Amino acid sequence: MEISASMVKELREKTGAGIMDCKKALSKTNGDLEKSIELLREKGLASAAKKVGRVAAEGLVSSYITADQKRGSLVEVNCETDFVAKTDQFKNFVQELAEHIVENAPQSLSSEQEGAQAPYLMEQPMKNQKKVGDYLTEMVASTGEKITIRRFARFEVKENGLVQEYIHLGGKIGVLIELAFDRSDLNNSEEVQNLAKDLAMQVAAARPDYLRKSDVPEEVIEKEKNIYKAQAVNEGKPEAIAEKITLGRLGKLYKEICLEEQPFIKDDSLTVSKLVSETGKKLGAKLSIVRFARFEKGEGIEKKEEDFASEIMSQIK
16 A cells, blocks of 8 residues: 555654654554554554644753854754753753754755755754654653754854854743854954844844844735824824824834844944944944844743643643
């Protein structure tokens, strides 16, 4: 019997086992889902069977930067409780994963993601042994919790520049940022190093969505303009005044969502763009921000509400 990708996907969702393990099990059982689940459980590969529906909103954000600051990564791994997130086993796994991402350059998390490109993180051998997905399955089995690798970012400097990271509150928020400059000797510049650290902290604290104005999608701008204009009209403003008010409010929006437009957290008389420009002038060089990534642990995940007593009991169990 031919084993389809949808059959493998369904078995993975029910067991949490790796892709190849699911495919082998289905082949041995001639595509029988229930027998495949039993086979995986017998091999200890389906310990995650009943954990798929649970909410994993705790965990850690971790990073890794090479000594020359030319490559860096940021990764978020989620689990169900803060108790597991604080264990050495979990912390070591997340840190090793961050290092693996830098060294092995995966393009996507898994082949199941829409628009995913190989190589896939979940299918890469980790520490030259088992695949990342298999290590994850073992973590689920040993901790008794649902654990997921949610997302990752990897930056690599192609010419002159550096990558800087910042981890806040022991892994609650993580930032990765890349700077470019036109001189190869600036990597060791104290001014550039301080700028990179300040910018990483800026991203962590001010939560920008975009780097600059030109990065904001046109549909986002149009949507906000329509809202602002409707607000002004509803306030009784004439059409011409409503247009001016709309542009003013759009300017304020850019200062909130665009990193370069934001007031610098250490000196709000400067925008981030101005800070970068002035630092460059001081050094006689051209500096620019290339990109950034910001992960906040559990962000956007609907966390199940439990009372304190229930949480303790769930951890004991």
